[in-house]
Amino acid sequence: MAANTAAVSLTVNGKPVTAEVDPRTLLVQLLREHLRLTGTHVGCDTSQCGACVVHVNGKATKSCTVLALQLGGANVLTIEGLAAPDGPLHPMQEAFRENHGLQCGYCTPGMIMTAVDMVRRKGNDLDEHTIREELEGNICRCTGYHNIVKAIAAGARAMRGTSAAKAAE
Amino acid sequence: MYAFTFHRPQTVRQAASLLAKNQEAKLLAGGHTLLPTMKLRLAGPPQLIDLSLIDGLAGIEQSGRSLTIGAMTRHNDVNTSPVVQQAIPVLAKLAGMIGDPAVRHMGTIGGSIANNDPNADYPAACLGLGVTIVTNKRRIKADEFFTGMFSTALEPAEIITKVSFPIPKKAAYQKFRNQASRFALVGVFVSKRGSDIRVAVTGAGSNGVFRVSSFEEALKKRFSPKSLEGMTIPADGMNSDIHGSAEYRAHLVGVLARRAVAEAIGKSAA
Numbered sequence: 001m002a003a004n005t006a007a008v009s010l011t012v013n014g015k016p017v018t019a020e021v022d023p024r025t026l027l028v029q030l031l032r033e034h035l036r037l038t039g040t041h042v043g044c045d046t047s048q049c050g051a052c053v054v055h056v057n058g059k060a061t062k063s064c065t066v067l068a069l070q071l072g073g074a075n076v077l078t079i080e081g082l083a084a085p086d087g088p089l090h091p092m093q094e095a096f097r098e099n100h101g102l103q104c105g106y107c108t109p110g111m112i113m114t115a116v117d118m119v120r121r122k123g124n125d126l127d128e129h130t131i132r133e134e135l136e137g138n139i140c141r142c143t144g145y146h147n148i149v150k151a152i153a154a155g156a157r158a159m160r161g162t163s164a165a166k167a168a169e
Numbered sequence: 170m171y172a173f174t175f176h177r178p179q180t181v182r183q184a185a186s187l188l189a190k191n192q193e194a195k196l197l198a199g200g201h202t203l204l205p206t207m208k209l210r211l212a213g214p215p216q217l218i219d220l221s222l223i224d225g226l227a228g229i230e231q232s233g234r235s236l237t238i239g240a241m242t243r244h245n246d247v248n249t250s251p252v253v254q255q256a257i258p259v260l261a262k263l264a265g266m267i268g269d270p271a272v273r274h275m276g277t278i279g280g281s282i283a284n285n286d287p288n289a290d291y292p293a294a295c296l297g298l299g300v301t302i303v304t305n306k307r308r309i310k311a312d313e314f315f316t317g318m319f320s321t322a323l324e325p326a327e328i329i330t331k332v333s334f335p336i337p338k339k340a341a342y343q344k345f346r347n348q349a350s351r352f353a354l355v356g357v358f359v360s361k362r363g364s365d366i367r368v369a370v371t372g373a374g375s376n377g378v379f380r381v382s383s384f385e386e387a388l389k390k391r392f393s394p395k396s397l398e399g400m401t402i403p404a405d406g407m408n409s410d411i412h413g414s415a416e417y418r419a420h421l422v423g424v425l426a427r428r429a430v431a432e433a434i435g436k437s438a439a
């Protein structure tokens with residue numbers, strides 16, 4: 001293994017971060033192993049499952065398929081940054097809780113970050129077909145999706161007019 | 170992944186000179202093909218040259234009867250561009266069929282055509298519309314660009330900067346998805362622009378994307394699905410794997426071509 005490392009500076013959940021990393025470091029490794037933000041999960045590591053989805057400059061991105069060094073200057077939002085630490089849950093998180101949109105919870109951070117991005121792009125009135133199409137890149141092995149779809153529709157409605165819609169940007 | 174050093178040039182010229190210095194170096198666009206390949210150690214470039222800081226490589230512009238898309242333009246930006254939706258609606262739609270929303274936020278048109286995956290969507294659009302691929306060195310016609318599966322006419326140190334699309338009169342794309350990967354098991358792109366008629370097929374051929382001249386000839390007489398009735402292509406040279414036999418793929422080419430022509434002329438698919 002080459003000993004070369006490089007520095008990268010970016011913003012994570014509103015805080016400036018600088019890290020010295022092996023160039024091979026994926027964004028998800030920077031988050032989990034360097035910053036100890038373990039809410040972002042790795043389900044597949046092959047870009048398929050969506051457990052690792054975070055927002056990069058406001059857009060849903062699979063953090064297992066981006067290098068940390070590609071993100072110098074970028075703004076990253078993870079599940080930890082969605083709601084204030086001591087405040088209430090984000091409306092989309094609350095909708096997943098309320099609608100029993102999770103069982104083991106492994107896919108949930110990626111589902112929620114994908115859902116918030118979906119609202120940004122498609123608005124607050126999401127029909128079932130749209131939600132299912134948009135979840136193409138998110139796999140859940142537990143729920144059968146039914147309650148996830150319900151939760152996203154409810155969360156999208158609840159986000160209407162809240163600053164939560166803006167916080168995701 | 171094998172170890173590499175990482176570079177972020179500011180200009181195409183700097184990127185090209187880095188590439189010229191090391192033939193094994195690789196350009197990094199959206200990384201949504203290259204990084205998975207590197208994780209599998211199927212690729213091990215000693216240097217990665219990230220194109221994302223270079224000004225002017227992303228963007229969409231229409232001038233007269235042609236539409237130009239920068240190499241670093243993300244699939245999502247093509248999908249949602251009002252300019253593309255108006256000029257070549259099928260191209261916007263095709264970009265929206267690639268992968269999932271997160272993949273479309275990163276993946277680029279330049280990366281897709283440079284990679285020339287035999288099951289990818291953009292190569293069918295490029296060949297099916299007769300685009301011109303513009304590099305830092307020259308302009309390459311689509312007919313000369315795609316030279317075989319995962320191979321193109323690009324030379325070492327050659328960088329795609331943009332793709333120039335002539336605006337067709339009619340065009341449509343039919344994608345029959347592989348149920349596991351969601352790439353095209355077979356995809357057929359048809360277009361008509363004056364007397365230039367093109368039928369391009371992705372997913373089926375063992376040599377990557379190709380044109381079907383027999384279909385094109387038949388459509389010259391009349392641009393209608395009826396002109397292709399009963400027509401098929403030989404199974405020779407088609408891919409065969411656990412997802413579908415060569416005969417099945419050859420059959421799908423005929424079916425999807427008829428559906429695409431029907432869609433292009435505004436009839437519902439037969």
Ligand SMILES: Cc1cc2nc3c(=O)[nH]c(=O)nc-3n(C[C@H](O)[C@H](O)[C@H](O)COP(=O)(O)OP(=O)(O)OC[C@H]3O[C@@H](n4cnc5c(N)ncnc54)[C@H](O)[C@@H]3O)c2cc1C
Nearest residue numbers: 196198199200201202203268276277279280283289290329
């Ligand atoms: C889960 C998933 C699903 C997908 N589904 C589909 C699908 O349904 N259909 C489909 O078509 N694709 C699909 N893809 C592939 C996706 O579209 C890729 O983004 C695309 O093929 C490669 O683009 P990129 O920008 O990510 O390129 P990269 O991975 O960065 O690069 C790919 C190759 O192109 C070279 N390259 C990149 N830019 C240039 C340039 N400007 N000039 C010269 N060479 C260059 C690189 O050196 C590399 O060899 C999928 C990918 C994933 C991960």
Ligand code: FES
Nearest residue numbers: 043044049050064
């Ligand atoms: S861990 Fe990134 S998509 Fe599965």
Ligand code: FES
Nearest residue numbers: 103104140141142
């Ligand atoms: S809740 Fe277990 S994988 Fe989705």
